[in-house]
Amino acid sequence: MTLRLRDTLTGAVRPLEPLEPGHVRIYSCGPTVYGPAHIGNFRSFLFADLLVRYLRYRGLRVTWVMNITDVDDKIIRGASEAGVTIAEMATTWLERFQGDATALRMTQPDVLPRATEHIDGMVGLIQTLLDAGHAYRTDDGSIFFRIASWPAYGRLARLDPSQLRTTERVEADEYGKTDARDFALWKGPKPGEPSWDTAIGAGRPGWHIECSAMSMAYLGPSFDIHTGGVDLIFPHHEDEIAQSEAATGEPFVRTWLHCAHLRLGGAKMAKSVGNISRVMDLLEAGVSARALRYALISVHYRQGLEYSxxxxxxxxxxxxxxxxxxxxxxxxxxxxxxxxxxxxxxxxxxxxxxxxxxxxxxxxxxxxxxxxxxxxxxxxxxxxxxxxxxxxxxxxxxxxxxxxxGILPDQADNPSDDLPAGARELLDAREAARAGRDWSASDRLRDELLAIGVAVEDTRDGQRWRRLEAVR
RNA sequence: GGCGACGUGGUGAAGUGGUUCAACACGGAGGUCUGCAAAACCUCUAUUCACCGGUUCGAAUCCGGUCGUCGCCUCCA
Structure with a gap:
């Protein structure tokens, strides 16, 4: 038996057959580092983590790439408000992300590429798309992907391009496009925004192109698995497919995996809804990281999950x-x-x-x-x-x-290292009290230990303790 | 308006035509063990799978309809 996965694009459940036998290449859409990630974000990262862990458990070699979006509208706005550079802002929140990931025992991806370090790759792709007629420039120096040039557009999301609603926001935001549905590959320079001088002109990259460039840089033009939350299916992943395949002429991703949303109070957890819960806040409130991990991974990834x-x-x-x-x-x-x-x-x-x-x-x-x-x-x-x-x-x-x-307690070389201060002495005193059949002292010491988070149980092998993973 | 997912006990959640089909976890009741506990173990806790109709020898599972929940339709994991 081999691992069978359900591909979003075809809807089929198929056995995983890596392009290179025995070696699975995986790309996961990672965080935009403009603020702390919430546990909904981590549901999708931990789902990818579970996949990677299982493939390795099965003896497969895995190369796991997770991008870090370190230039986008929110980062630019946040950095400007905080009076720091976007690089400083990104570094701050990237460190926080890694702290959260470590606490939740997320496997460290093999590569965590940052968008700003892959501008060359993006420029190369965009140049290719321009040369092939899949992209065009507008007066402000921006470059857009021409959806009309890519008939397969909309397949992943099962959307009919001609049916896409054209909202006011789109029209206002993307002024100058020949078609309101076209998406930005490159954004022309604007005052107060970071800008790179490149072969295709000055400006900064659009969001979607970074994932195409970075996945290709580390995994090649075609790779096995691409993961993300369902909210990335459209437009992000749809756009990735269009621009990648239009540029390389090769199939981009073999299997698309999308994780359903984490809900809180019945609605998708999202910053815009305001119903978010952050990893570090929960941990500081005394929630066990292992319990949180368990809560986030114990339901099938394509099933919506209500957090409470x-x-x-x-x-x-x-x-x-x-x-x-x-x-x-x-x-x-x-x-x-x-x-x-x-x-x-x-x-x-x-x-x-x-x-x-x-x-x-x-x-x-x-x-x-x-x-x-x-x-x-x-x-x-x-x-x-x-x-x-x-x-x-x-x-x-x-x-x-x-x-x-990844949910069992850590394997301490010396289990006593895991005890809170003073607990060792209380345990020793209790053992002595029990030897003397002094039950009242024994019970009092048991209560004291419980108060500092150590549960003591008596067995015929003697007293045994474990740390409690209590909430609060 | 278009597209899609889902609706199983007190709660979360497996199960997608029949041989334990109602797992597993949490919670609850009773019991065993224990100096007392805790943990653990045992028994019980859905004759029923949103509702209606259909297909079939047989349906939670397939088909149609109804109701409801959630998501996507250019911020989003």
Whole structure:
């Protein structure tokens, strides 16, 4: 079985067959660094992360490129208001983005190219389009793509170009075009705006062309997978296809993957709606990063996802269930023969997990396979029906699957490093109190530990602790 | 107005013609274990899949209609 993915362009679910066998090239539309990304943005980044992690888990080589849009209207306006250069503004928010990404355990893309470092590539593409008659200049030095020259325009979004509404904003914004639906490849210079002097004249790049230029620079004229949120289908990705294929004459992307929106209060999470929630704000409010990651990835990527306190609470509880098992497996000691049938449990879990993810990344079904195994392992721990070696292997197996999910607690070399200040002393005191059967002292110390976020549980292997991933 | 997605229990959510088809998680009730807890385990928590009609031996699953929700139609992940 191989991974089958649903391509937005054709609507078909097809097996992934990389252009270069064994090597998958992926481009993801990344953040525009003019402010902090919200968790809706991160849903789409984490969906790409899950894809990349799964492909690597499956033994494929992956080259993952995620662009950084560091020049656009919002950045120019924001930098101007803050009295800094666009490069300074972009760097500030890029660092914030990377901090958020790290907190949410997003895999670091192999390349994070910045638009302003690829002006040459964009100019080259635009020149080619001009030479081929797919693009034209207007009086202000701008260059537009001529949609009428590209009959396939509208296929990705299933839009009929002749039906596109021409809004007032479009007409006002794009004055000078021969057709209101044409889109900007290059914007002529304006006072107060950054401008590059290039072979096609002075000015700055349009938004869409950067993704064509940067994907080609790192992945070639044709590559395997392009991801983004559904809101990028039109016009962004439609425009990318038109300008890329018109310039190279080759098919641009083999498989388009689009992630459905994250909703809050019933509406798409968007800055313009005002219903956004930011990663760092949530983390500072005490939300567990792992629970947030779980909440964002645990629903199929093409399914709309409503974010709420309740969804976060449920995610936190699920995470703690996993944590309790990990703590249980780590602490478990039983000198006995290995249980030979444990392998069957692990094999079943792996095959269920892989079959689910192979089916267009059905993560809900994959998690069901994991939790079925969790219950079985808990049962065997409770019955003391496996050996210490079995427990060690089961834990290693869980961590193997977690290479895809990224939701298990970190593997500390010395678990005590993870304890809050003073907790070690409280744990030692409690152990001593229990040895002396001083239950009131034992209970008091347990409460004190709980208050600093450490849950203590008594087992026949002695007292065992784990950090709580509580909300607030 | 055009195009598209979706509607499954208290909640989130798998399942897209029949062999457990109603997973899994959260929540709730009862029980076991425990010095007490916690965690864990066990039992229960949708004879039913928005509604109506149709196809079929058989439908949550296919077809038609109705209602509802959400998204896209040049800021957008």
């Amino acid at each position: 306190e309740a969804s976060l609470d449920a995610a936190t509880a699920a995470i703690e269930r996993l944590d309790a098992l990990v703590a249980g497996l780590e602490a478990y000691r039983e000198e006995r023969e290995d249980a030979v049938d444990l392998d069957a449990v692990l094999v079943a879990a792996r095959s269920g997990f892989e079959a689910a993810l192979d089916d267009d990344l059905n993560v809900s079904a994959a998690l069901a396979a994991v939790f079925a195994m969790v219950r079985e392992l808990n049962r065997r721990l409770a019955d003391r029906a496996i050996s210490t070696g079995n427990a060690t292997r089961a834990l290693a197996f869980l961590r193997d699957l977690d290479a895809v999910l």
